[in-house]
Amino acid sequence: MIKFVRNLTKLIKEKDPAIHSNWEVILYPFFKVYIYYVIAHFLYLHKFYFLARYLSEKAKRKTGIEIHPGARIGKNFFIDHGVGVVIGETALIGDNVVIYHGVTLGGTGKDKGKRHPTIKDNVVIGAGTIILGNITIGEKAIIGAGAIVLKDVPDNSVVVGVYK
Amino acid sequence: MIKFVRNLTKLIKEKDPAIHSNWEVILYPFFKVYIYYVIAHFLYLHKFYFLARYLSEKAKRKTGIEIHPGARIGKNFFIDHGVGVVIGETALIGDNVVIYHGVTLGGTGKDKGKRHPTIKDNVVIGAGTIILGNITIGEKAIIGAGAIVLKDVPDNSVVVGVYK
Amino acid sequence: MIKFVRNLTKLIKEKDPAIHSNWEVILYPFFKVYIYYVIAHFLYLHKFYFLARYLSEKAKRKTGIEIHPGARIGKNFFIDHGVGVVIGETALIGDNVVIYHGVTLGGTGKDKGKRHPTIKDNVVIGAGTIILGNITIGEKAIIGAGAIVLKDVPDNSVVVGVYK
Numbered sequence: 350m351i352k353f354v355r356n357l358t359k360l361i362k363e364k365d366p367a368i369h370s371n372w373e374v375i376l377y378p379f380f381k382v383y384i385y386y387v388i389a390h391f392l393y394l395h396k397f398y399f400l401a402r403y404l405s406e407k408a409k410r411k412t413g414i415e416i417h418p419g420a421r422i423g424k425n426f427f428i429d430h431g432v433g434v435v436i437g438e439t440a441l442i443g444d445n446v447v448i449y450h451g452v453t454l455g456g457t458g459k460d461k462g463k464r465h466p467t468i469k470d471n472v473v474i475g476a477g478t479i480i481l482g483n484i485t486i487g488e489k490a491i492i493g494a495g496a497i498v499l500k501d502v503p504d505n506s507v508v509v510g511v512y513k
Numbered sequence: 514m515i516k517f518v519r520n521l522t523k524l525i526k527e528k529d530p531a532i533h534s535n536w537e538v539i540l541y542p543f544f545k546v547y548i549y550y551v552i553a554h555f556l557y558l559h560k561f562y563f564l565a566r567y568l569s570e571k572a573k574r575k576t577g578i579e580i581h582p583g584a585r586i587g588k589n590f591f592i593d594h595g596v597g598v599v600i601g602e603t604a605l606i607g608d609n610v611v612i613y614h615g616v617t618l619g620g621t622g623k624d625k626g627k628r629h630p631t632i633k634d635n636v637v638i639g640a641g642t643i644i645l646g647n648i649t650i651g652e653k654a655i656i657g658a659g660a661i662v663l664k665d666v667p668d669n670s671v672v673v674g675v676y677k
Numbered sequence: 678m679i680k681f682v683r684n685l686t687k688l689i690k691e692k693d694p695a696i697h698s699n700w701e702v703i704l705y706p707f708f709k710v711y712i713y714y715v716i717a718h719f720l721y722l723h724k725f726y727f728l729a730r731y732l733s734e735k736a737k738r739k740t741g742i743e744i745h746p747g748a749r750i751g752k753n754f755f756i757d758h759g760v761g762v763v764i765g766e767t768a769l770i771g772d773n774v775v776i777y778h779g780v781t782l783g784g785t786g787k788d789k790g791k792r793h794p795t796i797k798d799n800v801v802i803g804a805g806t807i808i809l810g811n812i813t814i815g816e817k818a819i820i821g822a823g824a825i826v827l828k829d830v831p832d833n834s835v836v837v838g839v840y841k
């Protein structure tokens with residue numbers, strides 16, 4: 350647990366130039382929501398769906414960030430600010446991904462089963478971006494703020510505006 | 514009241530594939546905000562404006578969804594996720610309308626009286642969409658995620674991007 | 678203090694046609710967040726960074742509006758609705774500026790020092806707009822809802838869509 354908090358602290362300090370001291374990390378909404386997510390995801394995997402959803406809703410009320418307990422998230426994930434973030438049940442997020450506030454990893458309502466995006470390692474997703482459907486965002490891709498992404502994005506690419 | 518809750522439960526189960534049990538509906542922000550709205554709208558119609566606004570602000574703090582108590586809403590309305598939704602005082606919403614998070618039904622600041630949109634029956638409005646002014650969205654129209662809509666939309670049409 | 682509240686009350690009444698009585702202003706999220714900001718900014722200037730951030734985070738939990746305590750804001754500033762607003766540490770806002778919900782005054786991650794926008798006097802910024810980087814929005818500029826702004830905007834101009 351201590352190691353977990355220490356890593357999270359280190360990560361937040363690296364990502365945000367506005368931070369002034371170690372203690373400030375406990376004020377970060379991501380710090381809070383991520384701890385809730387870890388517990389909710391554990392409960393979800395053991396089929397305690399109600400309790401898992403309860404925790405994720407509670408975390409959302411506190412932070413404005415909605416991570417469905419079913420989402421699978423890699424190492425060193427970071428969400429900055431975070432109000433309005435929605436991450437769907439079958440979203441799959443790789444390592445070292447950074448997401449800003451207002452980002453949606455959602456469904457189109459057309460798919461069944463895996464119906465939310467897959468985000469590969471080292472992707473950065475700008476504020477207000479909406480990514481819908483069972484599509485894949487390739488490694489090291491940069492998705493500009495406010496983009497709408499409806500199809501696969503290749504590795505190492507930069508996407509702005511509507512991409513469909 | 515029981516019938517009301519039962520209908521709301523049925524509706525939410527129909528709309529969201531991520532739900533695992535009946536009980537989960539009480540965790541839905543829309544479940545909460547809609548109950549607040551019904552009471553606030555009643556108070557508003559009887560000119561208890563302060564109390565009505567108080568309830569709608571309280572609901573917004575809990576859910577991130579802001580429905581002005583003056584807005585008029587039809588049957589089977591549903592908001593998914595909901596953080597960032599703003600529905601203005603003179604907005605008029607038909608039956609079977611579905612709205613995602615981040616949607617604004619707002620004013621342009623130029624109109625007086627009826628200054629917010631009219632949404633006809635069976636419309637679906639994607640995440641992050643902004644609809645401004647006293648315009649009409651026609652029946653069964655689908656408004657894509659992130660659209661900006663500033664003029665009337667005909668029945669049965671699909672709108673993406675900036676529409677003005 | 679009384680004068681401060683009176684001015685804020687007058688301002689909110691001027692800006693929002695949906696208000697029905699003086700008392701309603703205490704329900705406005707901006708009323709709340711602005712009082713928090715004034716205290717947090719004072720603490721920030723005296724280098725009580727932790728306490729300042731604590732207050733701004735608390736205000737954000739209550740209102741959905743995130744104003745970094747370091748931001749500098751002129752007279753008669755107003756935020757309507759406000760969920761999803763993010764104002765960065767080095768943002769500089771002039772007098773009589775109006776901002777709607779979902780607006781970001783953020784950084785690109787490339788600059789150091791002053792890395793957030795400067796907003797001149799009498800600017801209006803529509804809902805969902807994202808303005809990134811150490812750029813300047815000129816006097817009386819109107820930024821349309823949902824715009825993405827990545828370079829300087831001249832005085833008196835109207836900007837819509839992606840501007841880079």
